Each structure stands twice: as C-alpha cells, then as structure tokens.
Amino acid sequence: MTRPVSETRPSLSEIARLIGEDDPEKLARILATGATIAEIEKALLWASGTQDVLGEAPPPLEGPAARVYDILTADQFEDDRR
16 A cells, blocks of 8 residues: 655655755755655645734644754744844
8 A cells, every 4th residue: 555645754855855955965854854745745845934814823833843843944043143
C-alpha cells in the first residue's frame, strides 16, 4: 500500500520547490526534521500568516511542522533584532 504524496518525506529538490528557496543549509535542516510534505506545507502556511483566514486560532504546530516553521522564520527574527 502506498502512502499519499502529502504523507511522504520529500527530497531536497522537492523541499526547494515547496519553499521556493535554494539555500542548501536551510534545505538540509528542513530535510533533517523528517517532515512530510503536508507538515512542510502546514509550516509554510503558518510562516506566511495565512492560517488565520477565518479569525479562528488554528491548533498549535507540533513535531516536525513546528521545527520547519522555526527554520523558515529564523531569518525573520534575526532581521527584527537588527
């Protein structure tokens, strides 16, 4: 039985395509989380702020999705400190 694409772990090139970035260090860190495609997409929604479309707070991120979110937003927090 095969798993849906969203439940599989992506390759580096798939991660690059999903997040629209080619920083090898960032891509490797995301790959190391073991996040599935669905978890990466969820973290991307959180990072873009579009998870709060209906004004309801979404459930908190956990596990690999939370780690991917931290990686995606790390640069943003560094810029805010400057």
